[in-house]
Amino acid sequence: MSAQPDNTEEHPVPEHHSAATAFDDLLEANRAFASRFGLSGFDGVAHRGVAVITCMDSRIDPLGMLGLSPGDAKIFRNPGGRIDSLALEALVLGTHLLNVDRVLVVPHTRCAVASNSAADLRTQVGASSGKDASWMSFHVIEDQERALREDVAKVRSHPLIAEGTVVGGFLYDVDTGLLQHID
Ligand SMILES: [Zn+2]
Numbered sequence: 711m712s713a714q715p716d717n718t719e720e721h722p723v724p725e726h727h728s729a730a731t732a733f734d735d736l737l738e739a740n741r742a743f744a745s746r747f748g749l750s751g752f753d754g755v756a757h758r759g760v761a762v763i764t765c766m767d768s769r770i771d772p773l774g775m776l777g778l779s780p781g782d783a784k785i786f787r788n789p790g791g792r793i794d795s796l797a798l799e800a801l802v803l804g805t806h807l808l809n810v811d812r813v814l815v816v817p818h819t820r821c822a823v824a825s826n827s828a829a830d831l832r833t834q835v836g837a838s839s840g841k842d843a844s845w846m847s848f849h850v851i852e853d854q855e856r857a858l859r860e861d862v863a864k865v866r867s868h869p870l871i872a873e874g875t876v877v878g879g880f881l882y883d884v885d886t887g888l889l890q891h892i893d
Pocket residue numbers: 765766767789790791818820821822823
């Protein structure tokens with residue numbers, strides 16, 4: 711898999727792994743992880759009552775940036791950190807069944823889907839794949855702050871997200887690590 715598109719980051723040349731060994735380093739790390747695993751039998755609720763909707767971007771550590779640990783929060787990620795139908799489904803379940811009462815919607819600075827047009831992304835994917843990408847839809851964001859306010863409003867107005875849920879919209883700065891409260 712190649713690096714995610716971001717015209718401000720360097721693009722490392724993707725390594726070509728063989729299917730037989732592609733995951734070896736990760737599985738070795740997993741065995742070490744399991745040997746010190748401490749969450750056995752832990753329930754699946756959000757112990758700090760938090761849900762975070764944020765981007766897939768590899769620069770974002772959703773738990774770390776909020777001082778949280780595994781078990782504390784529900785995390786939902788997609789390109790751009792958008793409120794789509796699956797994010798709403800996650801929040802309906804989270805707020806009714808999984809102890810969530812605070813929702814943070816967190817897009818970020820220098821996001822590929824907020825700094826490229828759909829045409830740009832089609833061109834880049836077309837060049838990378840060597841195939842026609844003109845049919846592919848990308849949910850690009852033209853005005854990040856306006857999109858965030860609309861996304862926050864979708865959560866606040868959803869009829870099946872539990873009453874009393876507090877929803878905030880924040881912009882994460884990938885160069886300082888700081889969150890700015892927008893809405
Ligand atoms: Zn992003």
